[in-house]
Structure formats: structure tokens, C-alpha cells
Amino acid sequence: MSFFPMYMDISNLKVLLVGGGNIATEKIEKLLDFTENIKIIAPFISEPLREIIKDKNLSYNLRPYMTGDINGFDIVIIATDTIKIHKEIYEESRGGRIWVNSVDNKDYCDFIFPSYIKRGDLTISFSTSGSSPAFTKQIKNYFERKIPENxxxxxxxxxxxxxxxxxxxxxxxxxxxxxxxxxxxxxx
Incomplete structure (x- = not known):
């Protein structure tokens, strides 16, 4: 089944990002277009992510994820290399009203990050529901060139x-x- 395309205001929701590498950095960069109410938990945080944390004054814990860390959050993004952690966090989230995105693990996702273009109030998103991220990126690039600068x-x-x-x-x-x-x- 495909994902429902929905735009929602997340500016007042609490977001937890589990992971501190390159993919976590990409997710933070996308999230920051819409909210700065983000906390990061990771045993290691890459230098680019450290710079973002410092620049945006984001909260973080330099340690592994522990059961219960998702409590009080509305959205959890899991961007780690360990599939076991993805599964554990997803299963833990089932007891509450927490939306989960597990990077590259569609089975543990309530939603996915579409590729998108954002120019001021214009936001156009593209998705193949995970079938072909490469195609999504190419079609996004095609349309990005078509949008006037003004x-x-x-x-x-x-x-x-x-x-x-x-x-x-x-x-x-x-x-x-x-x-x-x-x-x-x-x-x-």
C-alpha cells in the first residue's frame, strides 16, 4: 500500500532523532525547514550534525538509545545502522500515539520523508512510496529547474x-x- 500524502504543522510537536551520522544529518536538515523542536540521542554525532546542533541550539544526549527515551515525543526518526534498534523503538512506540520513521526500513514506518522542493510558502513533494528514491530525486530535480526564481x-x-x-x-x-x-x- 502507498503512503497518504499529507502536509501537517509539526512546529509544536516534539521530535526525537535517534542517530548521529550522515543520514541523521540529512533528516535534521529537512526537519529544520519545518521545526526546531528536535532532540537528538546518539552515541556518536558527526561533525556536520554537531555544527547544526550548535547553530540551532538543539538538545542532545551523547549516548545510546534507552527504552523509554521516546516518552513525551510525538515523532521519532530512527537513523541508525542497527536494525534491532529500529525494531525495538518501533515496537515500543506502538503503545502510544507516536509517529515513527525508520530510515530505509519501511516495515517500521508510520510515515516517510518525501523528496521535496520548498520555496517560501510553496512546498511540492515527490514520492514513490519507497520504490525508487533515485527516480524521486531525478523528478524533483527536473521540477526544481522549472520553478521561477520569483x-x-x-x-x-x-x-x-x-x-x-x-x-x-x-x-x-x-x-x-x-x-x-x-x-x-x-x-x-
Whole structure:
């Protein structure tokens, strides 16, 4: 079965990242686009991840994962080399309402990280539900080249106008016209 594509606000959720290597660093970089409410637990933390922790003032424990560490967290990302730890954490999470992502272990995932493009308020995600991360990366790169550099400015303007123009048919017509003009100018 495929994963349901869903966008959700995680800014007020508590995130635990178990692992401190290159993959953990990649996950942190993605998470930081959406929240800084992240704690890291790992017996080793790579230098790039240490820099991120210092720069963003993130909380961390330099030790192995211990049973009970997931208590109080809403989301747990497992980015370790030990499949046994992935399984243990996933099984432990089943007793609560904790969403788990186990890197490269779909069987221990409640959700996956899609590949995505984020430009201001525009977020476009791509996924093959784990079938081919290489394809996902290529199609993301293709679309990334197609998005105009001024998309942030356009969307900021649209957001401002949504707050200024009263709701109704006239507003819908105005926005439809503006979007059509922008698309014709930038995507033709």
C-alpha cells in the first residue's frame, strides 16, 4: 500500500532523532525547514550534525538509545545502522500515539520523508512510496529547474491580497486571472 500524502504543522510537536551520522544529518536538515523542536540521542554525532546542533541550539544526549527515551515525543526518526534498534523503538512506540520513521526500513514506518522542493510558502513533494528514491530525486530535480526564481514574491503578494480583498466571486476571478497571467508568463 502507498503512503497518504499529507502536509501537517509539526512546529509544536516534539521530535526525537535517534542517530548521529550522515543520514541523521540529512533528516535534521529537512526537519529544520519545518521545526526546531528536535532532540537528538546518539552515541556518536558527526561533525556536520554537531555544527547544526550548535547553530540551532538543539538538545542532545551523547549516548545510546534507552527504552523509554521516546516518552513525551510525538515523532521519532530512527537513523541508525542497527536494525534491532529500529525494531525495538518501533515496537515500543506502538503503545502510544507516536509517529515513527525508520530510515530505509519501511516495515517500521508510520510515515516517510518525501523528496521535496520548498520555496517560501510553496512546498511540492515527490514520492514513490519507497520504490525508487533515485527516480524521486531525478523528478524533483527536473521540477526544481522549472520553478521561477520569483515564485516567493508572487506567493507573498497573493497572501497579502487574500487578507485585503473581501471573499467572494470577484476575489476568485481576480486570483484566477493573476495566477493564469503568472503561469503564462513563467511556465510557457
Amino acid at each position: 515564485i516567493d514574491e508572487f506567493l507573498d503578494n497573493m497572501k497579502t491580497l487574500r487578507g485585503e480583498i473581501p471573499k467572494g466571486r470577484d476575489r476568485m476571478k481576480t486570483f484566477k486571472k493573476m495566477v493564469k497571467e503568472y503561469m503564462n508568463k513563467n511556465f510557457s
